[in-house]
Amino acid sequence: MRFLPLLLLLTACLPKTPPAPPVVGAIAWEVDRASVPPGTFRVMHVATTGARERIVVDGGGGDFMDLPVYVYVYEHPTEGTVLIDTGFGRRTANDPKDYPGAQAAKLLSLRMHRPAADQLEDIGRDVGDVRNVVVTHMHADHVGGIEDFPNAALWVARDEWESAGERTALGKPDTSPFESHAAVKMVEFTGTAPYGPFAGHVDLFGDGSIIIIPAGGHTPGHVAVMVNLPSGSFLLTGDCAWIDRHWTGPELKSKLVRSLLEDDWERNWANQHRLHEWSKAYPELTVIAGHEPANLERLKAWPEAYE
Numbered sequence: 001m002r003f004l005p006l007l008l009l010l011t012a013c014l015p016k017t018p019p020a021p022p023v024v025g026a027i028a029w030e031v032d033r034a035s036v037p038p039g040t041f042r043v044m045h046v047a048t049t050g051a052r053e054r055i056v057v058d059g060g061g062g063d064f065m066d067l068p069v070y071v072y073v074y075e076h077p078t079e080g081t082v083l084i085d086t087g088f089g090r091r092t093a094n095d096p097k098d099y100p101g102a103q104a105a106k107l108l109s110l111r112m113h114r115p116a117a118d119q120l121e122d123i124g125r126d127v128g129d130v131r132n133v134v135v136t137h138m139h140a141d142h143v144g145g146i147e148d149f150p151n152a153a154l155w156v157a158r159d160e161w162e163s164a165g166e167r168t169a170l171g172k173p174d175t176s177p178f179e180s181h182a183a184v185k186m187v188e189f190t191g192t193a194p195y196g197p198f199a200g201h202v203d204l205f206g207d208g209s210i211i212i213i214p215a216g217g218h219t220p221g222h223v224a225v226m227v228n229l230p231s232g233s234f235l236l237t238g239d240c241a242w243i244d245r246h247w248t249g250p251e252l253k254s255k256l257v258r259s260l261l262e263d264d265w266e267r268n269w270a271n272q273h274r275l276h277e278w279s280k281a282y283p284e285l286t287v288i289a290g291h292e293p294a295n296l297e298r299l300k301a302w303p304e305a306y307e
């Protein structure tokens with residue numbers, strides 16, 4: 001019975017009934033496609049993690065679900081290659097037990113596919129030319145590869161950066177990949193205008209191509225990212241929604257995840273509804289959940305690009 005106190009503690013921590021969804025109201029969102037730069041957008045699969053369905057969604061069953069780890073590559077006509085997240089990197093590929101892969105290898109059945117740096121080189125890009133990386137949040141499966149891009153500025157929401165070290169053990173941000181990397185740039189949302197149903201936004205280059213959106217809850221300063229091309233838009237949910245069901249339903253994540261992994265699950269739940277309402281009001285928007293397995297078949301496969 002030595003686990004009884006732990007069990008009691010865990011039960012006490014379990015989230016209660018979800019709060020009523022936010023009243024989102026009419027959503028104003030417009031992109032001036034004629035003025036958006038002629039960039040390209042690609043989705044890259046770098047690794048696969050997984051968990052039982054009952055961990056991923058509330059009320060799920062015992063089937064094991066693959067949860068791929070993606071990196072998004074936007075190529076700007078003058079600013080060059082921009083990454084949104086980095087996945088796990090070369091260090092983890094060389095030794096999955098090496099930090100920051102160790103935790104995920106154990107807990108999430110990590111299987112490396114190919115690090116982002118290698119896949120970029122496969123298509124003739126130089127990793128030294130990547131000048132900007134936008135970080136959705138500081139969990140290892142999103143920042144584990146940043147050391148592979150030594151010349152990149154790392155764009156992190158101030159809330160995210162400043163809360164590092166304050167979270168629960170499982171949801172603890174991984175700061176170790178940042179240690180060798182001086183060029184962390186704070187994304188500041190204070191005083192910025194709303195974007196779609198969200199309360200603020202930062203236009204990374206000031207030309208409408210990459211929009212960083214505050215969508216905290218999974219972690220304190222978690223962000224979503226909109227990539228706008230002349231032909232259409234991609235809304236990267238990060239881990240606000242791991243899979244489509246988290247924004248289509250929207251369905252809750254499991255109680256275990258909400259209580260142990262998420263910083264503020266009620267805030268995340270409200271943002272899941274904002275994603276849901278946005279996609280309903282603008283069905284032409286391509287919503288890409290952080291770890292949706294169907295995206296491997298549905299989206300253009302690396303290195304094919306959206307233009």
Ligand SMILES: [Zn+2]
Pocket residue numbers: 139141142239290291
């Ligand atoms: Zn993740």
